[in-house]
Amino acid sequence: MLETSARLLRLLSLLQAHREWSGADLADRLGVTPRTVRRDVDRLRELGYPVHSAPGTAGGYQLGAGAQLPPLLLDDDEAVAVAVGLRQAAAGGGVEGIEETSVRALAKLEQVLPDRLRRRVGALSSFTVTMTGGIPGPGVDPEVLTELANACRDSHILRFAYRDHGGTVSRRTAEPHRLVCAQRRWYLVAWDVDRADWRTYRVDRITPTPPHGARVAPRRPPADDLAGYVSRGVSTAVYAERATVLLKVPLERAAARVSPSAGVLEAVDEYSCLLHTGAHGLDVMVVHIMLMGFDFEVREPAELNDHIRLIRDRLDRALD
Numbered sequence: 495m496l497e498t499s500a501r502l503l504r505l506l507s508l509l510q511a512h513r514e515w516s517g518a519d520l521a522d523r524l525g526v527t528p529r530t531v532r533r534d535v536d537r538l539r540e541l542g543y544p545v546h547s548a549p550g551t552a553g554g555y556q557l558g559a560g561a562q563l564p565p566l567l568l569d570d571d572e573a574v575a576v577a578v579g580l581r582q583a584a585a586g587g588g589v590e591g592i593e594e595t596s597v598r599a600l601a602k603l604e605q606v607l608p609d610r611l612r613r614r615v616g617a618l619s620s621f622t623v624t625m626t627g628g629i630p631g632p633g634v635d636p637e638v639l640t641e642l643a644n645a646c647r648d649s650h651i652l653r654f655a656y657r658d659h660g661g662t663v664s665r666r667t668a669e670p671h672r673l674v675c676a677q678r679r680w681y682l683v684a685w686d687v688d689r690a691d692w693r694t695y696r697v698d699r700i701t702p703t704p705p706h707g708a709r710v711a712p713r714r715p716p717a718d719d720l721a722g723y724v725s726r727g728v729s730t731a732v733y734a735e736r737a738t739v740l741l742k743v744p745l746e747r748a749a750a751r752v753s754p755s756a757g758v759l760e761a762v763d764e765y766s767c768l769l770h771t772g773a774h775g776l777d778v779m780v781v782h783i784m785l786m787g788f789d790f791e792v793r794e795p796a797e798l799n800d801h802i803r804l805i806r807d808r809l810d811r812a813l814d
Contacts, residue, residue, distance in 0.1 A: 501526070505534050509545065509557040516554040531555075570611055574640055577603060577615040613647075614640045621646035623674045623720045634680050634697050639673070641702050642682055646670045651707025652684065657699040665703070668693065669710055674724045679755065681724050685713050692716040694727045725754040726770070733772030737779055737798050742766050742789040751786055768793070776801040 501524055508515060508523060517528045524531065535545050535555060544558040568576065580603065607615060621643050645652045652670045657663045668684035675681075680697035717723035730736050741748050741759075745767040748759055757771035769790075773779040780801050783790060792798045 502534055502537060505531070506538060506543065506557075509538075509543075509555065514554045514556045520555065571636070573603065573607060573611050574614055574618075575636060577618055614644065617643035617647040618673075621672050623672050623724075638700060638702060639680065639697060642670060642697065642700070643673055645706060646672055649709050649712050651687070651710060653703045653706050655701040655703055656695060657701075666695075667707070668695075669713060671713065671715055672720055673697070674720055681728070683716070683720055683724060694724050721754070722758065725758050728755045729757045730770050730772040733774060735774065735776050735779055736770070736772045737776075737783075737795060738793040739769050739771075739783055739798075740766055740791040740793055741769050741786070742791070748786075748788065751788075756782075777805065780805050 504524060505520065508520060517531050520531045521528045524534075526534075535547065538545050546556045546558045548554060548556075603615065618640060642652070644650075649669070652668050654666055654668075655663050656666045667687040668682075669687065670682060670684040672683045673680060674683060674694075682695045682697055682700065684693060684695065685691070686693040740762065743766065744764055745759055745761040748767050748769065752759060752769065757769045760768040760770065762768055769783070769786075771779070771782065773782050776798055779798060792802070
């Protein structure tokens with residue numbers, strides 16, 4: 495009976511992994527006869543799995559959709575991928591009403607996972623902060639993501655190669671604290687050991703270089719609001735020129751156009767909000783603010799108004 499049950503699970507896994515199988519291929523994979531495959535398919539149907547079959551040499555078996563959702567078999571990477579998707583949806587994936595359902599689904603998934611996977615999923619759930627808004631960023635290797643999450647959870651010294659904006663690669667040693675995500679863009683907040691300061695790293699630029707270091711006592715985080723901390727770091731603090739402008743639109747309308755990586759928004763009243771942002775130069779700053787499409791007033795620096803006048807005059811001359 496145990497052998498039959500294990501074979502049924504193996505058969506179910508094969509049917510879920512491939513759109514259609516011939517009876518001969520399934521028999522070969524399972525090491526049984528085609529007749530045994532037919533009996534096992536009948537057992538799966540009795541358990542509620544809608545296995546469709548077509549006769550003849552061109553026929554085969556295919557797992558279809560049924561009236562009820564039967565149990566699914568996931569391999570390790572698939573389970574972690576589902577957990578990542580559920581975690582982002584639970585934190586606000588942009589689909590109204592899905593957050594609570596995602597939390598319940600994630601809880602069910604964690605309950606039945608083996609310990610080795612539960613720890614990976616738990617790390618992603620406990621050591622990830624979501625920064626909503628923004629446009630999709632570069633893809634991140636899920637293995638790197640889970641390795642960083644595990645390091646955050648276990649408070650292990652992390653060693654990695656980091657590629658900066660200009661493409662220069664440097665070796666880093668850090669005490670990881672949390673992962674922060676903004677849709678597909680992920681950041682690692684960590685204490686840089688060599689620089690003796692908190693740093694924010696783009697995860698898509700990180701290449702872990704194990705073996706990592708020993709476990710250390712967790713440090714006090716650089717801010718209570720890590721999403722805001724990362725937003726300020728990547729949109730403002732990293733640039734040589736910084737500005738604060740008053741946008742003459744409600745915060746909600748501005749947030750629909752200004753991503754967390756483009757600036758930090760602060761409500762003023764129901765009609766306006768402040769934008770804190772940065773750029774490599776004041777001319778670039780003017781264009782950056784203008785492209786948001788809102789009326790605005792410069793609060794600081796005063797020099798930004800001079801650059802606005804210069805660009806205005808340049809545009810006037812272009813129209814003459």
